[in-house]
Amino acid sequence: MKKILFLFLLALGIPFATIAQKGGYIVIKTAHTGLVFHEEKDGSLHQIYYGQALKNPADYYLLPGTRDEAYPTFGTKYLFTPAIRTVHNDGNPSLALVYKSHQQLLVAPGVEETTIHLHDPKYPVEVDLHFKAYLSSDVIAQWVTVSHHEKKPIVLYQYASAALSVSASNYTLEHFHGDWAAEMQMESTNLTAGKKTLSSQLETRAHMYQSPSFLISLNGTSTEEYGDVIGGTLAWSGNFKLDFEVDEINQLRILAGMNELGAEYHLLPGKTFTTPAFLFSYSNEGKGLISRNFHKWARDYGVLNGHGSRYTLLNNWEATYFDFNEEKLTNLFDDAKQLGVDLFLLDDGWFGNKYPRNNDRAGLGDWQENKAKLPHGIGYLVKEAAARDLKFGIWLEPEMVNPKSELYEKHPEWIIKLPNREEHYYRSQLVLDLTNPTVQDFVYHIVDDMMSKNPGIAYIKWDCNRMVTNAYSQFEGNQQSNLYVDYVNGLYKVLDRVRQKYPELPIMLCSGGGGRVDYGALPYFTEFWPSDNTGATERVFIQWGYSYFFPSIATSAHVTEWGDAPLKFRLAVSMAGRLGFDLVPKKLNAEELALCQQALHEYKAIQQTVWQGDLYRLQSPYDHNVASWMYAANDKAEAVIFMFRIKKLFDSKIAENIKFKGLDPGKKYLVKELLVQQGQKAINKANGKTYSGDYLMKVGLPSNLNKVQQAVILQLKSL
Template sequence: MNTILLFIFSMIYFNSQAQEGSMIRIETENFAHVLKIGLDHKLYQTYIGTKLNNNAEYEAVSKENIKKFVVNDGNPLIDLRHAAYPTFGTTNLFEPAIRVTHNDGNPSLELEYQKHSTKKIDDNCIETIIKLKDPQYPVFVELHFKAFYKQNVVESWTVIEHKEKEPITLYNYASSALHLDADKYWLTQFYSDVVEEVRIEESQLTKGIKIIDSKLGVRTNMFAAPNFFLSLNSKSTEETGEVLAGTIAWSGNFKFTFDLDNNNELRIISGINEFASEYSLEPQKVFKTPVFIYTFSNQGKGLASRNLHSWAMNYGLKDGNKSRLTLLNNWETTFFDFDEKKLTNMFSDAKTLGVDMFLLDDGWFGNKYPRSGSTSGLGDWQATKAILPNGIGYLMDQATATGVKFGIWIEPEMINEKTELYEKHPDWVLSLPNRAKDVYRTQLVLDLCNPQVQDFVFKVVDDIMQIKSGVSFFKWDCNRMMTSAYSNYLKKQQSHLFIEYTNGLYKVLDRIKAKYPNLEMMLCAGGGGRVDYGMLNYFTEFWASDNTDAFNRIFIQWGYSYFYPALATCNHVTSMGKQSIKFRTDVAMMGKLGFDIHVGGLKEDELKFCQDAVVNYKRLSPTIWKGDLYRLVSPYEDTRAVLMYVDKEKNHSVLFSYTLQPLTDPNYGLVKFKGLDVNKKYKVEEINSMPHGRKSFEESGNVCSGDFLMKIGLKVSSSQPESSVILEINAVE
């Protein structure tokens, strides 16, 4: 069945009984993932990579080894290397995607092909569902593949159910199993820590198993980001090489397993981390795994990123095609030391800057135990009368009168012991019996496995939204991971905790999204400790890091840019670091701009610069947010970073050049631009200069052809340490 013809013409849902040896193709415009039913009735992957023009040639792509996918001679070293969803307990010798124990104690599973179906979701998306079954037990597995044609992205997930008389136990339950065949494999992973998010590390895979995972329960990205690139045969660059990019839409414990066998064949098993999470599945109940998202590029990491950005803005990110609010946050100006007068004065600061919104951060709540510091109040979500006698509604009215929107910070999943909530519901926290409570950052974690706790967390948002006209924006924080975790609600099913907590969180967010579909929310977790497309389905943006030093932020924002579009990445101008206000602002403009700075403390020329920068940003933001990203010079390979965004029509572009800390005069050479139209002419102008300051770009105002800019290039970088240049590039007649 030609799925592309289906994509163009079909409006119906149909089932197909495939014959042994026939193929199932999951295809986009340039990418194909091909599966085949063997003579043994099992399902195998035969190809993944660049789409072929002639469908018949997928048969030949596996070379002389094609027989191993369709001939069963009983040799497990041959037959099961490319199993589409590898099982455990019979003949598979490698990493399984699924492992179960039946209620009669049998620890094995076999899966045979039953049928598959394909349906058109919209003009760009086709879903393929493949049904598998154990020939001896009533255990059923559905493999789901949703292909996004224009974006060249595929979503993959699995649905597991059974009709045995008693529960079966799931030990492994992957979302995806992919097989790759190459001479060498290079893995790019993104390690993290607090204030050191998404740093890049690349290494060649050797024989054996490499695992990237999290066991933290919440704030799961603290040490490892749930993203990877896998380059085939040699290291890929921005523009060259074959590369698979993968990420997972799951906000709990995740796991990527890279299993390189004795024949140099690689399996990538992706999904929920099964560690301490064996799952008892009741008869007739459904276990649905999270979505694994992947794309394939034969033109390097840059194209893979652009594929994922396009998918995210259209399918993965809440309101991905809508505009975002610029803002002023009070945290670094006031911390916990504020009152009504100080806040309302800051509304005027926001208006003076020209931003859209004022965001009230931590410290506004608690009465019996006021939130005067980090040790109390968290969980008592009522305005503190001593500092806000007229409540949140008064602040909303004053912000509106000033001409700015009003947003607010919450951390509804966490609790201090010094709260009225804890006094009433100590059983609502995750805490081991017969052991001392493990308090981290003076906090405990509320048990979102419990429906009563889910109701409470929803009510935190709902109550605030019922005040006056509601707030325009929430900053949703999450400042600790799980330790010594035990759920009073789950009782004897503690191994369900990590999964049910995450599902409970999604239930809350589903309710919020349903009732307040246009509400904008920022995702925060002790910095960037929880950034994934499971949560970004509900959030318009995320806080990248508590490290706002502009020098460090270049590396952090660069790392996020591989998997997340610019409009989702919140970057604030703060007082951290000793760089100029220009450098700090230019770095923040690389994504979604905000300020967290004492406006009254700015010098006259600094304030004027910031005001002009906001005006520039609002003009350029459609290109930054929705344009194609081209990373031109990496800070990991040079003493500068250069990148540019180009709109879809190739009429408007913005280039950012950041000089880091060269030890000597760098004498930077020409940088070749990307993504422009060779037949158009472009005016190149430097913007965001300090008032009365000298421009760094000597050729500002010149007109060049797209052909010249991309083949020859321009000198775009200042030689001064920690300096920056922003170029606006517009097509002219």
């Protein structure tokens, strides 16, 4: 009844207001955590608590004040790194913020939004701190808006999304970095006095070297199940900066937001500057709970259609690269049909006529079908795929252009490049200027024209293969230092238009691999491409890293010929995410083809548990020669366990049992090993046996993986 009443009032535009706070306290709560602010005597707002929820709500109002400023400013009395720095019209470089008012509203079932209004008593500048508390997932999103009524623009030199204060005896930071084909590699470091910064200046492929995601263990090293942990990730697809500063009394300040380097923002009077959301969650039960919190939040809010279905697919890239024609492609359609996938994806190389896209040095930007390769156009391929009961998808890279293209010849002013400097090429291409509304319109129509002409297209792979260098906008009237911020907002405007017209179209987020994976972009996409490295052993590490913040339903994982791992191992790694194929089916012998078909059949039986179940990481590839993790269904009726032997030991056998998690101790579970080829024996000796959930969690099972690059998938079904 309450939910019906809420929805009725919300439809009328009448939100619920929560009970007013008292005594200068503002309490933001999720199911298991609390974040508390307090107005001090001088009017400043301080964050005084973030951690485990207090059972008695009245106890929040007993918390002592003065831990740290909620949004510290530059130029007055604050002694550490500020969250905001600005210069006023009269040249005054300071900002002083005091509490003005706040509101707390229930904006959707289970989502409470808090807005805290701060202002400068001497200058007409207002800063609002916004929070969305997602009750069931224990995730809080924080962002900031800045506005003013001075006569001329003010300049924002720093503008963090959040300033989180933490007090503990010690801090261990785990962060994620890498490069092309080696994304999301984990590294751990102790934070000591001073400041550590993680940042990016790459803009379009902002996450290629560093990820805007981290874990902080408090009061000692945490494990998957034990310890106090804060996890955070920035929902922004451009340059970012994360500062971790430990002061002289061992208090930690976390500043998260856009990277202001070269991006001082000139804010016009009456306009509002909005930072991206910083998402964070607290756990007193280790890192595993942090991941499950983010996964639940992501399926509900952070990924498009997070509770829906996904296609299995065959991509032509490794089969043909740029060298294909209609006959080759339709033959691959037959292969895809025989394989048993849902969709065929046509990758790069299908476009360009004056400058044919026969390699990565020409044609990008000229989005017409290449007449030599595809004389009958994309529509013919869509129909041919449909005739085989296959869906059809296509690759696009809408933000980019090759200098060798008609687009470059017609509109050189649309390109980001410095005056009086030689053009700098990466992958023989340049970036289109999405701060320009005309360019935004062009990029939108690449998608819209393709879909309007070929409404049968069922999937798009959106790629982005270079970063921004020589950053300069040729758009008349642009403030150059606003470029880094306005480009990403321009991208979001395009994506928003696409989603307004095509709300359900599956689109993969790709950026030369995992160069752009964040919750700023993912609400527009159904999945992301973690890495161009599809070598199965390396993918265990890459997918392990992404699993801390991103759910498996959004993690594309293709079976390819990269590396030397056996086919079964490659299939098992891919089945741990969104299964797809990027190989040459005709190269498979009868036994291998049958194993792929078996994998697709078995995957469809377990995919809901893999996509929607709770993730438990069991053995880390960084610490063990067997990596293992599992997904447990919410009702605990099913679980799927993945085990991979990745390293050699002096001892050829592994005796250690793997203890499972997330099961019902009172249920009985039948163990079934998947991917057991016809005529062969199961690797795991528990296959076909029944165990209680209590036994499986307390005693566990051995992997029985005695050879490098062996894999086992176990399905547990309650009886």
